[in-house]
Amino acid sequence: MNTKHTHSFQAEVAQLLHLVTHSLYSNKEIFLRELISNASDACDKLRFEALNKPELYEGQPQLEVRVSFDKKARTLTIADTGIGMSEQEAIDNLGTIAKSGTKDFMSKLSGDQKADSQLIGQFGVGFYSGFIVADRITVESRRAGLSASEGVRWVSGGSGDFEVEQIERAERGTSITLHLREDAEEFLNAWKLKQLINKYSDHISLPILMEKEEWKEGENDQPGDMVKTGEWETVNQASALWTRPKKDITPEQYIEFYKNISHDSEAPLTWSHNRVEGNTEYTQLLYIPAHAPMDLWNRDKKAGIKLYVKRVFIMDDAEALMPTYLRFVKGVIDSADLPLNVSRELLQESRDVRLIRDGNTRRVLSMLEDLAKHDRHDAAAVTEGDVVDVVSEDDKAKEGKYTQFYSEFGAVLKEGLGEDFGNSERIAKLLRFASSTSDGLTVSFADYKSRMKEGQEAIYYITADTLAAARNSPQLEVFKKKGIEVLLMTDRVDEWALNYLTEFDGTPLQSVAKGAVDLGKLQDEAEKKAAEEAAETFKPTLARLKQALNNEVEDVRVTTRLVDSPACIVVQDGGMSAQLARMLKQAGQPIPQSRPVLEVNPEHPLVKKLEGSVHFDDLAHILFDQALLAEGGMPEDPAAYVKRVNALLV
Structure with missing residues (x-):
């Protein structure tokens, strides 16, 4: 019983x-x-x-x-x-x-x-x-x-x-x-x-x-x-949606299918349904969601692609079919060439899978390029020759969708610069940034280049924790004075991603926070001569500053990048930015031992006051700590900073 x-x-x-x-x-x-x-x-x-x-x-x-x-x-x-x-x-x-x-x-x-x-x-x-x-x-x-x-x-x-x-x-x-x-x-x-x-x-x-x-x-x-x-x-x-003729599938059916496989309550931004022919034959039905899932930054989470072989379901989340930086894509792949008993191990090694993965990547980038084309009319249309036909939405319905996509997934897309070298040029064209002369994530590298001043030899950018910190950074002062546009990069991934993108369309990218500022032809001879004379006149004070800040800075030098601020922090070319160092520290990661460079503005009253001051050492540390604060950092000893400021105020 x-x-x-x-x-x-x-x-x-x-x-x-x-x-x-x-x-x-x-x-x-x-x-x-x-x-x-x-x-x-x-x-x-x-x-x-x-x-x-x-x-x-x-x-x-x-x-x-x-x-x-x-x-x-x-x-x-x-x-x-x-x-x-x-x-x-x-x-x-x-x-x-x-x-x-x-x-x-x-x-x-x-x-x-x-x-x-x-x-x-x-x-x-x-x-x-x-x-x-x-x-x-x-x-x-x-x-x-x-x-x-x-x-x-x-x-x-x-x-x-x-x-x-x-x-x-x-x-x-x-x-x-x-x-x-x-x-x-x-x-x-x-x-x-x-x-x-x-x-x-x-x-x-x-x-x-x-x-x-x-x-x-x-x-x-x-x-x-x-x-x-x-x-x-x-x-x-009673037939898989992706196997039906596209003319027999309504937009509502595509959307409902997406909601079912993704458990999303909202319609996707766009989708693409193709039968790919050639060395490897497969059907792809790929969707780009309207909103990011809460686990988007979990890189260990497998991609959202379902794999079928000859309409037989094989596995959910077939990560080998989509690169990690496109992990937000949902959809179905139905292959005619893979073996029915395919395993995850075989997926990693299969030549056919690599071809499918490359085809999926190209297709997703084409979908994004199409959205960008109709969202920003200066983008070039891109065609792809390995697809029989494509399902597309009405062009007008795509207006504004790339801006929405980028606000949700732009930071993840940037990972592709370091992961997908073969498509890095296409990815770079899809990136959007705020800039010192515009609001919102509206500026592409191509936009920037089209507005570069005559004689400008680099695309200038700055990384920071927030848009406000980037926009108000002392390091932008000379660029604002001369009307030179600077891209403002505030995503956590920016510093890492730009290690893999050193130029765009032949124009080098230059961080305004790394190395000595060099405006090339944009700086006239009189300015260069005045800077050299100031550096020579100020040499004894620079030596005293370096001695006072001996354990905290690599060097102290006069700069031309400052207009209203007394000092700023920069790192050597190829060095780690303060923003990246802070992120690594927060994540508990080891940080390479390096010290920043303190640049001072010899025309600022506070810097002039240094000469002959009985409070030289205190003023030196206040200058350095204020420069740290301006870049979003914190003094090593906040209590000591407050004590020095209070003493001078009294």
Whole structure:
């Protein structure tokens, strides 16, 4: 005799269920999408495991999902003929959440119920969405390959615990029965269910079946009703969306497919659906999301590309198909050339995979170039010759989308400068920056070059922690005075990325915070001569400053880059910027031993006051600490800085 065992939910599941049953009511229908998606995944897993173990089909190779309901019992059942679960798998899969992202899911719940409900599938907890409409859920399952006596029944009311017992179950797969709440009876309607299946799950490559109904007249003046006929019919297209002719797919279907594979509640910015022919044949359906996921900066997170081989699902997150810097791209690749038993190890080594990866990279960059072309009309259109045809949106609909893309993903795109040398030129053309003469992320390198002053020999830029810090940096003073534009770079990745980009279209990139300022032909001979004379006159003071700051600076020198400020910090050419050093320190990383250069403005009253001052050493340290503060740094000893300033004020 089988006995029931009661188990407690993992604490995070209990918390999640409380939120689901008490908060996420504004978009109830998403539960059906999630449960059908899970059923489809179970069938995909069986198909994949059966490649090496065909006996798992148990003589019944048909893979399908069935949706049925019972009005009297007020139940809705989603059943599949997929891989199924053993008793232990039911306990593990339905009683715990083995994802570190669950706590992040909890923290993301905002009070916007519609948006919150869309988060459920994104964190791998789609099964629990059933409790949005049900006060009790019964799951019956048997894993393919186990005996009929090793079935399992799982029952829970969505509170603190669940019951599990072993049952006889002849058929493999899983059936999930929802005991609906009174306010969810709308889902006991065949028309309503078909509408939702067509809306959310039409792209599922498996047949989704429902029992046919016909109208039966009532007797003795009783109203008629729809009754089931015993026949089952397929209510979805039952073909993978990416395999259909593009002319037969509406934009709404593309968008709904994206939402299903990405668990995103918003439409993507753009997509591209292509059949690539040549040495390697494959179909690609790639999407660029409208917003960045919260784990965008987790480089260990695998890419969002699903791999199919001859329409057989092989794996989620096939990281070998997309470079890391394009990890935000979602979509599907269906290859005709890879072996059906391909593994992650084979993916890393396969020549065909490298060709697919290169093709995907080119396609995504082309999508971005197309967005940029219609967002900024000075960009050149780029064509690609290895694609049969392309699905594109109306050009007008793309207006403004590249600006939106760049604000979300621009910092990640910059990683490509160091990762993808073959496409670094294309990536550089897609980059956008703020500048000292413009607002917002609107300036490309090409824009900058078109506005360079006659005689200007470099593209000048500065890196800083914030836009305000960059815009107000003392190091920009001479550039502002002469009307020379400087690009303002404030992403954490900028300093690293620009190590791999030393020029653009033949023009070198020069940091205004590294090395001595050299404006070349933009600085007239009179200015150069005045600077040389000032350096000579000020030489004794420079020597005293260097002695006073002996342990803190590499050198002290006169500069022409300052106009209103007394001093600034610079690093030697090839040295590490103060911003990068701060980031490494915050991350607990070792920092190479190096000291900055202090540059002083000999025309500033505070610098002039140094000569003959009885407080020379204190003024020297105040100059240095203020220069650090101006660049977003902190004095090594803030208390000593305050003490020196107070003493001079008194």
